[in-house]
Amino acid sequence: MTKSKSKGKSKSGTASTSGAKAGPSKDTSIAGSTATLASNKDTIGSSISSISSISSSISGISSSSSSSKNDPKNSIPPPVPSIPRIDYIGYESEHQLQGMVSLIENDLSEPYSIYTYRYFLHQWPKLSFLAMDKDKDKCIGVIVCRLEPHGRMKSNRGYIAMLAISKEYRKRRIGSTLVLMAIEAMKKAGADEIVLETEYTNTNAIALYLQMGFIKDKRLYRYYLNGIDAFRLKLFCKPELEGADRASHESNVAP
Numbered sequence: 001m002t003k004s005k006s007k008g009k010s011k012s013g014t015a016s017t018s019g020a021k022a023g024p025s026k027d028t029s030i031a032g033s034t035a036t037l038a039s040n041k042d043t044i045g046s047s048i049s050s051i052s053s054i055s056s057s058i059s060g061i062s063s064s065s066s067s068s069k070n071d072p073k074n075s076i077p078p079p080v081p082s083i084p085r086i087d088y089i090g091y092e093s094e095h096q097l098q099g100m101v102s103l104i105e106n107d108l109s110e111p112y113s114i115y116t117y118r119y120f121l122h123q124w125p126k127l128s129f130l131a132m133d134k135d136k137d138k139c140i141g142v143i144v145c146r147l148e149p150h151g152r153m154k155s156n157r158g159y160i161a162m163l164a165i166s167k168e169y170r171k172r173r174i175g176s177t178l179v180l181m182a183i184e185a186m187k188k189a190g191a192d193e194i195v196l197e198t199e200y201t202n203t204n205a206i207a208l209y210l211q212m213g214f215i216k217d218k219r220l221y222r223y224y225l226n227g228i229d230a231f232r233l234k235l236f237c238k239p240e241l242e243g244a245d246r247a248s249h250e251s252n253v254a255p
């Protein structure tokens, strides 16, 4: 799991070059509808923040030049707020890789090797998604996942390996939208549960996942190379499994 820059590197994600060739995602229909909702929210959020920043700059002007304030010749028209338009797309091919790597590297203390990215993207291309700033044609958010058989019950476990949103685009629900898209894709592919690890100090990510129904499953002591503990977070995808498991897991996790 991706972590913040000041911290160590995850143990997950063994490098490999094997796997199927990446192809276009079929999950863009989910992506489309989710993206529209999120993009609307982005628009509203951006408008509010732009409006408040405009109003604070206007009040700054008026306090420093009150004599010219009422002169219509001196009035400065407020700038038109630029609202980022976000597109959510599935991973398609390696032409997207550089943008994804640059984004994720910003939040890692040590970069993953290119083979780690390929391990995930080549084998599970339909479980990775990008958020693009449409106007800049730039990748500003990414989620990378896998799905594997798990345990004796022949269940399938989804795994969120990387999640990162570019700093200036955070707190606009882009991260939640990407997580939601990945959850839907993994459920569609047969996931019974979805897990991830994150540093126990990463309160922003933990809040995001708890809000989406994940629970704290385990505390993994000194999990990262820098000695920091991790929480393993888990989402049950089958309601009939959830009740008993949730109770037994939550009661065993240190805060």
Ligand SMILES: CC(C)(COP(=O)(O)OP(=O)(O)OC[C@H]1O[C@@H](n2cnc3c(N)ncnc32)[C@H](O)[C@@H]1OP(=O)(O)O)[C@@H](O)C(=O)NCCC(=O)NCCS
Pocket: 001, 002, 003, 004, 107, 163, 164, 165, 166, 169, 170, 171, 172, 173, 174, 175, 176, 177, 197, 198, 199, 202, 203, 204, 205, 207, 208, 209, 211
């Ligand atoms: C964690 C991260 C992915 C969140 O992305 P985001 O797009 O800003 O998140 P969202 O806007 O969807 O936030 C959803 C919820 O997460 C929580 N959250 C996210 N950022 C937060 C912040 N800075 N402070 C407090 N809560 C925060 C809140 O509960 C928020 O819900 P709210 O808007 O109702 O308060 C982003 O901060 C990031 O890329 N961090 C660096 C990399 C990282 O830590 N990745 C996760 C590794 S497991």
